[in-house]
Amino acid sequence: MKTLHIDSVRKSYQNKVILSDIYLACKTGEIVGLLGRNGSGKSTLLKIIFGSERADNKFVRAGDRIIRNITDGRNLVNYLPQDNFLPRGVRIRTLFELFLTSKMNRHILEHEYVQPLLNKKNDELSGGEKRIVEILLLIHSNADFILLDEPFNGLSPKLCDYICEYIKQLAPTKGFIISDHDYTNIINPSDRIVVLKDGYLREIKDKAELVELGYLLESHL
Numbered sequence: 001m002k003t004l005h006i007d008s009v010r011k012s013y014q015n016k017v018i019l020s021d022i023y024l025a026c027k028t029g030e031i032v033g034l035l036g037r038n039g040s041g042k043s044t045l046l047k048i049i050f051g052s053e054r055a056d057n058k059f060v061r062a063g064d065r066i067i068r069n070i071t072d073g074r075n076l077v078n079y080l081p082q083d084n085f086l087p088r089g090v091r092i093r094t095l096f097e098l099f100l101t102s103k104m105n106r107h108i109l110e111h112e113y114v115q116p117l118l119n120k121k122n123d124e125l126s127g128g129e130k131r132i133v134e135i136l137l138l139i140h141s142n143a144d145f146i147l148l149d150e151p152f153n154g155l156s157p158k159l160c161d162y163i164c165e166y167i168k169q170l171a172p173t174k175g176f177i178i179s180d181h182d183y184t185n186i187i188n189p190s191d192r193i194v195v196l197k198d199g200y201l202r203e204i205k206d207k208a209e210l211v212e213l214g215y216l217l218e219s220h221l
């Protein structure tokens, strides 16, 4: 078992503090749900962990390797950004063949949601179809820790449930940190829930705490 340790993360933009001294740990075999209102800093935190965003201060370690930038985290930490990242003009089959080298992963080419897309190019896919391809590429990558920033955006409820189940199946060998705006998508698969508010990260034990933190209305419970 490996642990992703995130400690002393601080980040400000133009003197506005977004993250103050964040601590978070995620073990392989664990799914951590990251919630927070719009602009609370979820994407900033995930990018800092991955290494694509600079922090004012940070300590990130995956297993025994300290992660200062994306290169340090290669094969250890991977990140699904909010925006589409697939290159244009490349067939989906080619993308899967390029990214998925191990035999174990090749079964996803037979996948019911993937097969109809294999001969299309990225530009010919709908938003939801692009998202499913991106999620499957990311979660099947070699990395021990997968950071998913709003993975369910644009997916129909059935596909969200399917992806949740898929992540749960992979969770014994990987650690996941997942953020999403629909808290039900997060609460379902997560072993632990953390909420970002006013620059601080708090772990919650009960859904009712989401009301106290101003994330949900009482009527949502």
Ligand SMILES: Nc1ncnc2c1ncn2[C@@H]1O[C@H](COP(=O)(O)OP(=O)(O)OP(=O)(O)O)[C@@H](O)[C@H]1O
Binding pocket: 013, 014, 018, 036, 037, 038, 039, 040, 041, 042, 043, 044, 045
């Ligand atoms: N490059 C930047 N320059 C200045 N401010 C930024 C920059 N990137 C993000 N911010 C600010 O930092 C704050 C946190 O942004 P971030 O995108 O991390 O929030 P979020 O919780 O992911 O939001 P959402 O849920 O709406 O996607 C916001 O107030 C945003 O305006």
